Amino acid sequence: MPSKKSARLAALTVAAVCSAASTVVLTAPAHADSVRIHDIQGSTRISPYAGKQVTDVAGIVTGVRTYGSSRGFWIQDPDADADPATSEGVFVFTSSVPKVAVGDSVLVSGTVAEYVPGGASSGNQSLTEITRPTVTVVSSGNAVPAATVVDEDSVPDEYTAAGDAAANGSINGLTLQPAKYALDHYESLEGMNVRVADARVVTATDDFNELWVTVKPWEHRNRRGGTVYGSYDSQNTGRLQIQSLGKAADFPAANVGDTLAGPTTGPLDYTQFGGYTLVASELGTLKSGDLKRETTQKQGRGELAVATYNVENLDPSDGTFAAHAAAIVNNLQSPDIVSLEEIQDNNGATNDGTVAADRTMQKLIDAIVAAGGPTYDWRSIDPVNNADGGQPGGNIRQVFLFNPERVSFTDRAGGDAATAAGVTKVNGKAALTVSPGRVDPADEAWANSRKPLVGEFVFRGKTVFVIANHFASKGGDQSLHAQYQPPVRSSETQRHLQATSVNAFVKDILAVQKNADVVTLGDINDFEFSGTAERLEDGGALWSAIKSLPRSERYSYVYQGNAQTLDQILISPSIRKSCDFEYDSVHINSEFNDQISDHDPQVLRFRP
Incomplete structure (x- = not known):
């Protein structure tokens, strides 16, 4: 099969040139002059305000991305509503380097859009964004909303609901059930500040400074620290990709079985090559699992x-x-x-x-x-x-x-x-x-x-x-x-x-x-x-x-x-x-x- 590296480089090139083509703007009957973040996110994967203008959306900046083709920042409403299905965070796509800092209290006006990493033909889920934003900084130095803990107790064991047959098998229009399905749980936290702790690495660091951890230490674990995929009907729900908002040189070179000791904290994104991804502003300390390369047994004379x-x-x-x-x-x-x-x-x-x-x-x-x-x-x-x-x-x-x-x-x-x-x-x-x-x-x-x-x-x-x-x-x-x-x-x-x-x-x-x-x-x-x-x-x-x-x-x-x-x-x-x-x-x-x-x-x- 073509290497992951070559396929990824090609896709990133396309994304950099054609990111606008991958933005799917969906019309909706709602209209808003001023709304809260949880109103924008709604209780399904598609915002009820997709394609509409929103004005003075309030939030605290929790992360800033200054690199790549998806520059922007995340904001979160510190005053959550009572619905666990509605996320309190959202990404603001600026295209250029944002002029905000973590801890800024901001008001954002712009257009709500559903961006599909990899394009609509990929079949990927979409990421709710505010695009073409006008940003007003109200104050600076504010406390960032406390990170929501993602762990084996919070993530359900069941992976996802079956898609809606009337929508070609899509789960986009289904009401989120974050206490029942893992994908719904992650979606209900999209854009929010989240945290994992002492998470074991289950895919080694790649050339793009990414790795995967599990928040479920015993989920289909093997003796070398990995998580085994053994059936189409038995998904590993604890898997989560980790990227970093820091310098690439500071990203840990991890192997399977290593641990990111302590907390790893940052906004929860959704990406083309990993789905739900914790983009860390705080990375745990790499603790080696001392994994060794295996050697097989020598064949006997008659073998x-x-x-x-x-x-x-x-x-x-x-x-x-x-x-x-x-x-x-x-x-x-x-x-x-x-x-x-x-x-x-x-x-x-x-x-x-x-x-x-x-x-x-x-x-x-x-x-x-x-x-x-x-x-x-x-x-x-x-x-x-x-x-x-x-x-x-x-x-x-x-x-x-x-x-x-x-x-x-x-x-x-x-x-x-x-x-x-x-x-x-x-x-x-x-x-x-x-x-x-x-x-x-x-x-x-x-x-x-x-x-x-x-x-x-x-x-x-x-x-x-x-x-x-x-x-x-x-x-x-x-x-x-x-x-x-x-x-x-x-x-x-x-x-x-x-x-x-x-x-x-x-x-x-x-x-x-x-x-x-x-x-x-x-x-x-x-x-x-x-x-x-x-x-x-x-x-x-x-x-x-x-x-x-x-x-x-x-x-x-x-x-x-x-x-x-x-x-x-x-x-x-x-x-x-x-x-x-x-x-x-x-x-x-x-x-x-x-x-x-x-x-x-x-x-x-x-x-x-």
Whole structure:
């Protein structure tokens, strides 16, 4: 899948240029000359004054944002009404650096608008704002309204109500029930000064100086301090994104399992890439959880170790080769076969028609040798230029890396970007018509996506078929915090087709040889409980071996506070029935702020 970083940079560029286009002004029958903040916020997600002028809205400035494309400040009414559904805070969008300070008592006149971060097509909720403001400072140095505590006692366990079927599943028009639903609780505090205390980090600090904490310490906690996402029906309600109103250099470099000790306080915002976000004027002190990178067990002499590792757009210009090599040699214990995803061509994202990746691979192989590992060999198939998605010009593909001292590759000529591998019978056993080859590359399932790479290996005289995959990304899906509930997962349509295609190919192998050892692995870009996984497993042809782990250990990727499974290794019945296999999700990247990839590698050890 495209990296979070590249997708985020692109989106921020659009936001900076087109922020006005993302502002949705909704008409309403109300009109006001002078109203209170809680009147503007109302008891639903959409202001009853949207699109209307308001005059002399009173409040105390609780935070000022002087940077980015959303400059402005928050105000809060210190005299709350009796309705817990109506927020007492609101953001005032100035576009330029505001001329107010925290503690100022102000009167604001302007137009009420509903701004949708990411644009209306994103499906995100909207943020109620006062735009084109005229601001009068009445007095300065006033006490800021006390922060509302957000903790495990205040946030409900139920995530959200189902959307209104008459409104295409939107929750925008539903009356907020902050004591019943977590999303409603956060919405009822939108724009207000809030506080979390001693909050554990559940997503490491990213390149944009953001991290995620949980206010529910025991909610689906794993032994490394993360919060596991294990079902569409069981959302983690305690997750909250943290940004800072301070200098970027002062933002803590946190890992999963660390703690922001003491109070973290500031206005509650709503953002494109995180939903409800505490923008801190006061940050807790980082307390290390002393998280260590994991090392898997070395395979025994009679065990075959097969791994999958997404190396995130690796090309010869990257400075991560030594780190990736050290991870393969030390943390993964030099697996016999490694499916590498996101290997780019020899000049990376330069879009000049280059598709070969021999320089990329040789640089990685040399780095592995320098790290004390074996001299690996490799096999792959160059894609058609710009036909497989990913960064334009990068031509990402899967590559088989294998240790020729432990395993041999069966080369069968004829495989290329357009030729589909088939299954035949040789001496009573299954064999590929081409090796390496591609699985059904002309099928619509693989349009603008990475085609599966299949190869035939021999270990201690026994054949093992390996299918390396990188399914379509989740780009375009509505977020968990979207206004549409349940959110639409539009991207899974293509993954379902891809899973069906791979499953059919595995069934072709098993139809020829019922007890064939088949390993299907890679960046599946979907969960072990997903419809994609169900289609891969259809008919018992495969089984996702990460399900052999305790539920709290089933993750390879951490996103928006959720530790989740995207990378999988699926095995054929002969491997599963032997019960002689071990699975390890090796956590070396996803939980760390200095990650060299956003994915954790997976390792399967078994005796063919």
